[in-house]
Amino acid sequence: MxxxxxxxxxxxxxxxxxxxxxxxxxxxxxxxxxxxxxxxxxxxxxxxxxxxxxxxxxxxxxFYILPTTATSKVFRYLLKLIVDPLVTFGQSALFFYMIHFHVYQVIGPLFLACIPGCKLRVREGWFWIYWMVGLTICRVLCSKYAEFKARKGPDSIWRFL
Structure with a gap:
């Protein structure tokens, strides 16, 4: 409007x-x-x-209309593939925001050095591989941080971050 x-x-x-x-x-x-x-x-x-x-x-x-239970194994796997990373990043959103800059800053030069002719442009496939590798690293770090945060008491400052 x-x-x-x-x-x-x-x-x-x-x-x-x-x-x-x-x-x-x-x-x-x-x-x-x-x-x-x-x-x-x-x-x-x-x-x-x-x-x-x-x-x-x-x-x-x-996201609200996504079913939380599935009957077929394939659908259950796809649901887990989509929902689990979202839950992981959601449990440590500020941590993800703070580390993703550093992760991509470190793996960018590694990609360019290890893969000959690699240009990290959106039109080329290497960008998407680079992006998924970075998200995978961030997911592992965020899940470890979420576990660390869950072990802290309810009055801990770590629960807010």
Whole structure:
């Protein structure tokens, strides 16, 4: 609803190229789907906040409707493959945030040195392998940290981190 009028809640609509003739409401945000979802987060933009809060709520609804029990072994395995990492990262979210920078900073040069011709670009397959290796390392570290945190008492400062 914020994008359709194109003025209030949208940062700098005048910086966009003028829309072609026949664009609804003569709104530059309605020229393409890429322009529609192009939201600027600085300064806090109302279109950005509502767009991504809506996407967050759709993701939460998707997680909510995931079944917690499964009858087939294949479905049970797939559910475990998806849910277990999310639970692990959720139990130590701040720790994950703090270590993932360092993990990728360490494994990036290792990838580039060990794999000849490797360029860590999104278009190439090495980026996705690099990303999954980093997530695997972070998952192991986060599960160890979650176990450490669970052993602490209820009044421990570690329970908050």
């Amino acid at each position: 914020i994008r359709i009028p194109g003025k209030f809640g949208n940062i700098n609509p005048d910086l966009l190229p003028p829309p072609p003739e026949g664009t609804p409401f003569n709104n530059p945000y309605l020229t393409s789907w890429m322009q529609f979802i192009n939201a600027i987060k600085y300064p806090p933009d109302l279109a950005f906040a509502t767009l991504y809060m809506g996407l967050d709520h759709l993701a939460f609804a998707g």
